[in-house]
Amino acid sequence: SQTIHQWPATLVQPVGSPLSLECTVEGTSNPNLYWYRQAAGRGLQLLFYSVGIGQISSEVPQNLSASRPQDRQFILSSKKLLLSDSGFYLCAWSDLWGEPTNEKLFFGSGTQLSVL
Amino acid sequence: SQKIEQNSEALNIQEGKTATLTCNYTNYSPAYLQWYRQDPGRGPVFLLLIRENEKEKRKERLKVTFDTTLKQSLFHITASQPADSATYLCASHTTGFQKLVFGTGTRLLVSP
Secondary structure (H helix, E strand, O other): OOEEEEEOOEEEEOOOOOEEEEEEEEOOOOOEEEEEEEOOOOOEEEEEEEEEOOEEEEOOOOOEEEEEEEOOEEEEEEOOOOHHHOEEEEEEEEOOOOOHHHOOOEEOOOEEEEEO | OOEEEEOOOOEEEEOOOOEEEEEEEEOOOOOEEEEEEEOOOOOOEEEEEEEOOOOEEEEOOEEEEEEOOOOEEEEEEOOOOHHHOEEEEEEEEOOOOOOEEEOOOEEEEEEO
16 A cells, blocks of 8 residues: 655754755655645645656745655755744645546645744 | 635534535636545545536545535535544645645534
8 A cells, every 4th residue: 555754743943944854655656746835724835746756846936945856755955944934844645547537635744844 | 816715714513413614616617626634733634526527425424515506515524523523625626737726624623
């Protein structure tokens, strides 16, 4: 069966420090991968998605970046964190081997990032 | 712009009653809508998907409807239980695909 791992679960970082969040998926190949952010009391905001190795689409231009060095690995990074980067970060995967209208997302357990 | 909107106010109901949550979409016609459940501090979990040509979809105590005239989906939980307390999110792909957009979610509180 497929599983998704996301770490760390909690992170407290000072303003201006770098960030690296990692997500890996097991039990499937060539998944679509996504990074979402959820600010307190707000909805899920799509940050990046990837349909293959090295292919990254950005939805929100800011100081965050994403990379997909391997088929089932997705990394969210920042060189210098801002206070506004605080939030709940979620990685998700989906596959399109079935009909596109069957696509649903499977989420990781999330990383709560506090930038102080 | 394409939007999915949910009532941001929490819904409080008594155990055993039917909970009904609403999802409205504007400025596009999604081919389908999805519903997810999210518990505090956890990632959303997929519950149901309903296509535009389906009026209703059921799964155990859950029922989802899709009204393309009203541009609305309703999510029902019958015989609700305290364990159903969570935030429920609706979602759909925007035109252009590969981008699943979520509503802000509605928090459901079921009291014993």
